Amino acid sequence: MTTKRDYYDILGVDKNATDDDVKKAFRKKAFEYHPDHNHEEGATEKFKELNEAYQVLSDADKRSVYDRYGHAGMEQTQFGQGGANGFEFGFGDIFEAFFGGATTANRQAPEKGAPLQYSMTITLEEAAFGTSKELPLTRIENCTECQGLGSKPGTQPMRCPQCGGSGQIRRTQSSVFGRFTNISTCPQCRGEGKVVADPCPKCRGTGKERQQRTVTIKVPPGVAEGTQMRIRGEGNAGSRGGPAGDLYVNLEVLEHAFFRRDGDNILYGLKINVAQAALGMEATVPTLDGDAKIKIPAGVQSGAAFRLKNRGVQHLNERSRGDELVTVHVLTPESLTKEQRQLFEKLAEILGTDKKK
Template sequence: RYRLTITFEETAFDCEKEIDILRTENCSLCQGIGCKPGSQPSRCPNCNGTGQVRRVQQSIFGRFTSTTTCSQCHGEGRIITEPCPQCRGTGKEKRQRSILVKIPAGVDDGTQIRLMGEGETGTRGGSSGNLYITLSVRPHQFFTRDGDNILYELPINFAQAALGIEVEVPTLDGKVKLKIPAGYQTGKVFQLKNKGIPHLHRSGRGDQLVTLRVVTPDKLTKKQRQLFQELANSLSPAESR
């Protein structure tokens, strides 16, 4: 198993990552057999090559037969009398490998990718297992994710909220223009169709949901305070609440 960290943007587009792993592979000298080149394993004399030992016990209740794994060959049915000098008879050795991982668009934090045949090697020259890559997604500066939808909070001042404004909103595909009509309040959600994360196992994409947040200034200049006071005086009681 291997944990691979990717960026938020890389979850939305097909990408490739090269990883370096240390894994067990067949010995390059004996090809995983474990014997010195030119020699062969011999049949285990303890189990006669079966890998199991049968024992018959006699008791007052009758005869009982038990079968256990051979302690001499450890169930393999053969023993190595001339071990490989490179792997010392294990048939395995550690090697550093670089592997290219293809990451499909639509993955999420915790998604697992299976690489067939890239895992640890089998016993005595057997085939290799699989390598499982678990993805960890690095948080984005201002995007968050809800399923395949992208969430973005857009701050504007209350003058812009009152008058309306056209702004540029960042998306994974670049900036797009969004028109904010006059009078909208904090919490209003605008939907940017097909600007979200691609669906992993089907076509199409999610949306980007832009939530409006009207920001009230906490520091005002003398001129700004005067203008706000004039505005407050011009509003009716219902409008000023």
């Protein structure tokens, strides 16, 4: 009958394994043999075996009995009593092994508030130079009347009648794997262990209220379309004294009337006529910081580009700036006055058919 495998062998750890080693080994193997995704023959048996080994080796008292007396020791002590196959294992343990303690986390601990997300539209100039803008938003804050406690000022919350203050409801179920103790959060107090006896009239006992606020958003120079800013502590209020969540602001940059942006460079198209192209000129072009003059040499071709150094967008988190690139577009007249026609005809005559000129 005593063909039971050694618990250390089952988990694949040695006798000196730490609690952490045991937990890690169990987590890995339990995942491998979990009947939800392992349909091989014997997987269920292996999973049961694994649980049994883990129940013993993860418990200091049980482990020391097992170390001294082996399986026999387990059968002859109180540890062998419960459960259909000699062990009662809590579903919480398995769950914890998989998800790192999600269910057994202390639900009464302070909890950070939920994040808030908003979008904000800015101009290209604001993106280039940075700005400070007011963002109106609605968020959940602690009730100013009860300071977030939910109880009418001067009254105390009472122990939750459903769970007796533990915040948890335990239910024991039988299944093919043995008896599970299913631990769930108490629905009445949502794990708090306490319920409001005399609710605050302002928030009706929730401890929270919606507030319209205006938050000043400091946009640094150099941001781009789609940049997400995170503003700490400007999100929704936390619970049980936890800090407020963060506010995330997604920036949308408006399309500009005549500038386009390419990285930190600004692109501008300058339209000139054929005479200006042939003779050259001094052109006035707009930049992010006012007009600038550029020299267009005689004989410029359509598509030629000129660079205005340091007239672009400031590099994010740096002092230096990109450039403005001015591209020349030579416009051919679409219609001519009588005088213009005569002059072009004269020009045509002089230029002849020599394609080099």
